[in-house]
Amino acid sequence: xxxxxTLNKKPATRPVKSAGARRRRDAVQRKRxxxxxxxxxxxxxxxxxxxxxxxRTPVKTKAACAK
Numbered sequence: 798x799x800x801x802x803t804l805n806k807k808p809a810t811r812p813v814k815s816a817g818a819r820r821r822r823d824a825v826q827r828k829r830x831x832x833x834x835x836x837x838x839x840x841x842x843x844x845x846x847x848x849x850x851x852x853r854t855p856v857k858t859k860a861a862c863a864k
Contacts, residue, residue, distance in 0.1 A: 826852060834862035 826848050830840045833855055840848070851858045 833859045
C-alpha cells in the first residue's frame with residue numbers, strides 16, 4: 798500500500814488554524830485600515846467581515862476616509 802497523494806489530501810492532514818495566527822491576522826488588517834486613513838476608534842468597532850470588506854477595495858476606502 799502506497800502513501801501517495803490519495804492519502805495526503807484528506808481533511809485530517811490539513812493544518813489547523815491557530816487562535817494566535819488569527820489574532821495576528823486581525824491586528825495586521827486593522828493596522829492596514831488605520832494606515833488607509835480610517836479612525837482607530839471606528840476600526841475598533843468593526844467586526845472581521847467588515848474589515849475584510851473595506852480591505853477588498855482600498856482605493857474606495859481611502860477616498861471615503863478622506864472626506
